[in-house]
Amino acid sequence: MGPSFFQDGTLKGYNISGEFTGPANQRVSYDTGVAISAAGGYAFNKYLGVDFETGYIWAQFNSIQNYQVNDSSIGNVPLLVNATLSLPIPHTNIVPYIGGGVGGAISELDAHHLTEPVSGNFAEGSESDAVFAYQAFAGVRFMLGSHVSLGVGYKYFATGDPTFDYPPSPDLDISFKGVRTHSVLFTLQCNF
Numbered sequence: 001m002g003p004s005f006f007q008d009g010t011l012k013g014y015n016i017s018g019e020f021t022g023p024a025n026q027r028v029s030y031d032t033g034v035a036i037s038a039a040g041g042y043a044f045n046k047y048l049g050v051d052f053e054t055g056y057i058w059a060q061f062n063s064i065q066n067y068q069v070n071d072s073s074i075g076n077v078p079l080l081v082n083a084t085l086s087l088p089i090p091h092t093n094i095v096p097y098i099g100g101g102v103g104g105a106i107s108e109l110d111a112h113h114l115t116e117p118v119s120g121n122f123a124e125g126s127e128s129d130a131v132f133a134y135q136a137f138a139g140v141r142f143m144l145g146s147h148v149s150l151g152v153g154y155k156y157f158a159t160g161d162p163t164f165d166y167p168p169s170p171d172l173d174i175s176f177k178g179v180r181t182h183s184v185l186f187t188l189q190c191n192f
Helices: none
Strands: 002-006 009-016 024-030 031-044 048-064 073-086 092-118 123-142 149-161 163-166 172-176 178-192
Touching: 002 048, 002 172, 031 073, 031 178, 048 163, 048 178, 073 149, 092 149, 092 163, 092 172, 123 163, 123 172
Parallel strands: none
Antiparallel strands: 002 031, 002 178, 009 024, 009 172, 024 048, 031 048, 048 073, 073 092, 092 123, 123 149, 149 178, 163 172
């Protein structure tokens, strides 16, 4: 787990069926968020392993141009298959690694009166969308024994473009360009 820094993004559209379209392609900025992940997998040898990873990457909106965010937030549950290449340094307990993953994510918008102020239209509650996702990561582990290590790493995570459909009366669709995050993670790994 560790801090996650979301790149500035874009609110692509804020559309109420047949009645109103809010300002499109508006700049989105985020507060510093958090990333938590867990993975389980198989090491073919001391160099190559594969795993399945999930977790949660979350941040509150700092601002959305021409909108009122009111403590609204966005989160992603990654569902990724990763491959990791480890390169143990001989005669040390240091193991640098690099890898990547691909799969999907469940994106969730938690709207707290997310408002387009000209019309007064707003979204309230949580909605989700399934999107494509991928990541790349690198770091270093320090072996505490033959089966346990502590480490620190960097992870770049990205998703496809989610659209969040809020309930009728009226229908409201809010779409974003996919999130891009940079996370610094502190890790614990156990091998069995």
